[in-house]
Amino acid sequence: MTLRYEEEKEKNPTCHQCNSFKHCAIGRANNKKDNCPMKISPEIEKEALALYEKDDFVKRSTGIASIIEAKGYIKWPRLKDTIEYAKGMDYNMLGLAFCIGLHAETEQIANILIDYGFEVVSVCCKTGCVPKTKVGVPEDYLTMQSRSKSVTSAVLMN
Numbered sequence: 570m571t572l573r574y575e576e577e578k579e580k581n582p583t584c585h586q587c588n589s590f591k592h593c594a595i596g597r598a599n600n601k602k603d604n605c606p607m608k609i610s611p612e613i614e615k616e617a618l619a620l621y622e623k624d625d626f627v628k629r630s631t632g633i634a635s636i637i638e639a640k641g642y643i644k645w646p647r648l649k650d651t652i653e654y655a656k657g658m659d660y661n662m663l664g665l666a667f668c669i670g671l672h673a674e675t676e677q678i679a680n681i682l683i684d685y686g687f688e689v690v691s692v693c694c695k696t697g698c699v700p701k702t703k704v705g706v707p708e709d710y711l712t713m714q715s716r717s718k719s720v721t722s723a724v725l726m727n
Contacts, residue, residue: 579603579604580604580609581604582604582605582606583602583604584606586602587599587602587605592605592607593605593606593607629658630658633654633657633658634654636657637650637653637654637657638650640653641653648678648681652681652682652685652687655687656685660687661686661687661688662687662688662689662690663682663687663688663689663690664689664690664691664692665678665679665689665690665691665692666691666692666694667691667692667693667694668693668694669693669694669695672693675691679691
């Protein structure tokens, strides 16, 4: 590894190692962490504040999110938070991008959203069906399902 990489790596935030309730959640940088984002990038906080003050969408979105949080934080499932936020923002259509391994769960979520009056559009991770071997994954690392689909795709293409 190069020295530059090591220097940059040390600047990467590690908020998972910090008790944020004692620091950023109350507006204070963690002075014991050299890579605290509030300490090393204070300009980002100023830019964000400017957005909150100027951008009408950001103001509205933040306001709706804060109301939803006050009503349901920890009481509601995240899906209800999402539904209430989307309703508050007057959204009619919601998009779902999902992993094929979560198809059944995504179908259930889509049905719930439809029941709440949303139009749902979705896209699966396998859309386009690019075989993993075409992007450099060795055959040895394919799952059995990927191998059988690769063979099926090859047969269908011929």
